[in-house]
Amino acid sequence: MAGVRPKKKLGQHFLKDQNIASNIVKGLFDVTNPDHVIEVGPGTGVLSDLMVDNADIKKLVLMDLDQESIAYLNHRYIGKEVEILHADFLKTDFKAMFGETPVSIIGNFPYNISSQIFFKVLEHRDQVDHVVGMIQKEVAERIASKEGNKTYGILSVLLQAYYDIEYLFTVPPHVFDPPPKVNSGVIRLKRNKVTHLDCDETLFKRVVKEGFQKRRKTLRNALKGLNLPESMNDLEVLNKRAEQLSVQDFIELTKLIEGHD
Structure with missing residues (x-):
């Protein structure tokens, strides 16, 4: 697709529906006007296209482990104000990259590391103020779930301690290349006012x-x-x-x- 082959080992499923892409980006910009944004797993740039010309974003970083994707994006965005990195989001030092500036994260997250991405967010909760991500529906529902539900679990509690979480919408398999075997879900995290819990x-x-x-x-x-x-x-x-x-x-x-x- 568009010169980039989706790779199973990287958990890649490239979104090909422009309306859904627009709604994902809207999910972030409806609640904040972010200065600094990291897109995780930009792939062929379906979300990136909607952000690269946004003059309000002071620093947009596209981060992918797929060298083929990085080469494609570098060619696609020649002359654009965007930083394209062949890097592992899970090993990113946010303070080295952005200083103390708050960061928003967006992406069609690789399914095989989606939970790890949110544990990374939790680790950097002092700096990551908003997240809008598309992941497996069952993981999205688990994160947004409240007590009393079977889907409620570790990530639900740990993330909800520091973030207000909304399940935004469901995305069917046929809008991806290749189609995943499950539905996807888009969720939004917004940092709450809790800086420290009232316990150890x-x-x-x-x-x-x-x-x-x-x-x-x-x-x-x-x-x-x-x-x-x-x-x-x-x-x-x-x-x-x-x-x-x-x-x-x-x-x-x-x-x-x-x-x-």
């Missing part, structure tokens, strides 16, 4: 991860690896499963565990 954040992450790794068990059993003191045995919250707790509930549980050390 390292312990919070551990409680969330251990709770969901044994999600069919009550927290009393799922959290045995934390060696909770006997003084916590009577806590009603430990009779619940991880999927029943909201982000705030996990924060409160973490504080209880800290207080019983």
